[in-house]
Amino acid sequence: MTPGLGSYLIVSGILFAIGLVGVLLRRSPLVVLLSLEVMLNSANLALVGFGRYVGGQDGQVFALVVMGVAAAEVVVGLGLIVAMERRRLVLDTDQLVELRG
Amino acid sequence: MTTPVVQWGALAPDLILLGGAAVLLLVAVLFRDRTARDIAMLVGVGCFVGSAVAVTVIWDHGDGVRAVLDGQFVVDRFANAVRVIVAGSGLLTLMGAYGWARLREHGPEFVAFLLVAAAGMDLMAASNSFVSLFVSLETFSIALYALCAFDTKSSASLESGLKYLILGSIGSVVLVYGAAFLYGATGSFRFDEIAVGVAAEPESLLALAGLALVLGGLGFKIAVVPFHMWTPDVYEGAPTPVTAFMSAATKAAAFAVLVRVLVTAVPAMGDTWKPALAVAAIVTMLFANVVALRQTNVKRMLAYSSVGHAGYLLMALVSGQAGAKALLFYLAVYAATSVGAFTVVAIAERETGRAATIDSLRGWGFSRPVLGGALAIFLLSLAGFPPTAGFLAKLYLFAAAIDAGYTYLALVGVAATVISLGYYLRVGLALYDRRHESGSMLPSAPGTAWAGTCAALAAIVVLWLGIYPPDVLDWAGQAAASLIAAP
Numbered sequence: 001m002t003p004g005l006g007s008y009l010i011v012s013g014i015l016f017a018i019g020l021v022g023v024l025l026r027r028s029p030l031v032v033l034l035s036l037e038v039m040l041n042s043a044n045l046a047l048v049g050f051g052r053y054v055g056g057q058d059g060q061v062f063a064l065v066v067m068g069v070a071a072a073e074v075v076v077g078l079g080l081i082v083a084m085e086r087r088r089l090v091l092d093t094d095q096l097v098e099l100r101g
Numbered sequence: 102m103t104t105p106v107v108q109w110g111a112l113a114p115d116l117i118l119l120g121g122a123a124v125l126l127l128v129a130v131l132f133r134d135r136t137a138r139d140i141a142m143l144v145g146v147g148c149f150v151g152s153a154v155a156v157t158v159i160w161d162h163g164d165g166v167r168a169v170l171d172g173q174f175v176v177d178r179f180a181n182a183v184r185v186i187v188a189g190s191g192l193l194t195l196m197g198a199y200g201w202a203r204l205r206e207h208g209p210e211f212v213a214f215l216l217v218a219a220a221g222m223d224l225m226a227a228s229n230s231f232v233s234l235f236v237s238l239e240t241f242s243i244a245l246y247a248l249c250a251f252d253t254k255s256s257a258s259l260e261s262g263l264k265y266l267i268l269g270s271i272g273s274v275v276l277v278y279g280a281a282f283l284y285g286a287t288g289s290f291r292f293d294e295i296a297v298g299v300a301a302e303p304e305s306l307l308a309l310a311g312l313a314l315v316l317g318g319l320g321f322k323i324a325v326v327p328f329h330m331w332t333p334d335v336y337e338g339a340p341t342p343v344t345a346f347m348s349a350a351t352k353a354a355a356f357a358v359l360v361r362v363l364v365t366a367v368p369a370m371g372d373t374w375k376p377a378l379a380v381a382a383i384v385t386m387l388f389a390n391v392v393a394l395r396q397t398n399v400k401r402m403l404a405y406s407s408v409g410h411a412g413y414l415l416m417a418l419v420s421g422q423a424g425a426k427a428l429l430f431y432l433a434v435y436a437a438t439s440v441g442a443f444t445v446v447a448i449a450e451r452e453t454g455r456a457a458t459i460d461s462l463r464g465w466g467f468s469r470p471v472l473g474g475a476l477a478i479f480l481l482s483l484a485g486f487p488p489t490a491g492f493l494a495k496l497y498l499f500a501a502a503i504d505a506g507y508t509y510l511a512l513v514g515v516a517a518t519v520i521s522l523g524y525y526l527r528v529g530l531a532l533y534d535r536r537h538e539s540g541s542m543l544p545s546a547p548g549t550a551w552a553g554t555c556a557a558l559a560a561i562v563v564l565w566l567g568i569y570p571p572d573v574l575d576w577a578g579q580a581a582a583s584l585i586a587a588p
Contacts (some may be wrong), residue, residue, distance in 0.1 A: 040274050043274050050285035080266065083259055087254075
């Protein structure tokens with residue numbers, strides 16, 4: 001039996017929730033970036049699932065585009081983390097309170 | 102399978118900006134220090150002026166509506182109007198930033214990021230599908246993340262960049278998720294095709310979920326309550342020239358694309374999104390203006406003020422074509438005001454060497470007549486006093502809301518404006534506080550002359566639009582008409 005659209009969406013929703021919880025609760029900026037990737041990939045899974053359901057190639061193409069953009073975003077994110085490391089800032093998002101949130 | 106035709110002419114205003122950025126990356130390698138900065142400034146100013154000139158050349162093409170790149174973009178007068186606003190903000194930002202010490206080391210990189218961000222904003226205002234919308238949104242967002250963290254010697258700047266990156270990315274993911282749902286409901290990412298699918302089945306739960314997520318994702322970018330929490334931190338921590346550009350141009354581009362999505366993709370669901378946006382407008386206007394009252398840091402105060410202005414602008418989204426016209430006029434006025442205000446704040450910071458607070462600005466207007474006077478004009482315009490343009494902009498916005506049957510929104514808007522007087526006037530009064538008038542002048546910071554020119558230009562624009570608005574109103578009207586007429 002092949003899984004239907006519903007199954008893809010459920011898995012995608014679970015991944016999205018895991019990613020969101022990670023972004024909100026984890027302290028290391030590296031893990032936060034990782035969680036963001038999980039969220040983006042959950043959106044990709046939804047895109048591909050809907051692509052199969054609708055029956056065109058647009059969904060898959062958009063998913064590829066999202067992957068490319070996500071890579072660029074992570075590059076900037078990692079660059080920032082390296083710059084903070086150089087300045088010997090503590091890599092703990094809870095202690096990034098110079099700007100009161 | 103046919104190869105899509107590229108309409109170079111319609112894309113010229115954006116390609117000029119991207120080309121300039123590519124050139125500047127070479128300049129960064131070939132030249133050093135001040136030479137590099139001066140070349141970068143020239144190239145940057147040239148690109149922004151060139152982009153605006155290119156817009157005036159293509160303004161009248163084919164009644165303004167042109168499908169570009171196989172329908173991924175629509176270059177109509179609406180998109181062109183936003184391009185002019187973005188180019189103008191970029192130009193003023195460059196002039197204001199000239200004396201910033203960091204540019205002596207990394208001038209070309211700064212201008213290149215600015216040009217890429219501007220090109221991304223232009224393309225976003227013209228996008229006609231969620232794929233092009235997402236790519237152009239990320240183009241300018243990633244450039245802005247880097248710009249926010251540009252002052253790598255300041256931990257506040259790095260922190261602001263990382264915060265913006267994390268929260269901005271959550272917004273992007275939500276947007277992609279929403280696009281996926283709308284795709285599932287209608288089978289397309291193109292706005293015009295989504296409109297057909299949504300009109301056939303306006304009650305579809307899938308489309309409704311998609312729309313809610315798309316609005317949430319774009320809500321992050323325009324900083325609407327409750328998606329505004331990044332704004333004060335990022336605006337405060339980012340280098341002030343970057344804040345100036347971000348507040349003016351991002352708002353213009355993000356509101357433009359939001360209008361386009363609502364008007365061309367989901368008009369059939371108007372009964373659903375109009376009440377939702379009206380509630381968001383009320384909450385945003387009241388919350389942001391009340392919180393701004395408590396701020397003593399001027400940048401933070403202006404950040405909350407920017408959230409408040411996003412609330413006023415939400416009002417335009419529910420008011421149809423008159424709303425779109427008022428929106429463009431408001432965005433043009435806000436861009437000049439905001440870039441000008443942040444530029445003056447940047448100079449004040451540079452002179453005193455610390456963050457600008459209400460206390461540090463006391464009596465400052467006496468020692469810097471041009472900058473102080475310009476800041477006073479900007480504050481009056483933000484607060485909506487005649488004869489500044491802020492007054493007319495608010496007037497048209499409220500009038501459009503009343504004509505569309507949203508009298509209560511206009512009333513809340515007036516109430517929020519009255520609240521906002523509290524903090525705008527507090528800064529204005531501190532600026533001209535007789536008790537702190539000091540005979541001794543602080544030595545002027547480098548680049549003050551250019552920043553003064555920038556502030557004076559912006560102040561002239563604000564007064565000009567406030568006293569003689571018909572030209573720009575006519576221009577906004579044409580642009581709004583081309584959006585509504587789009588297929």
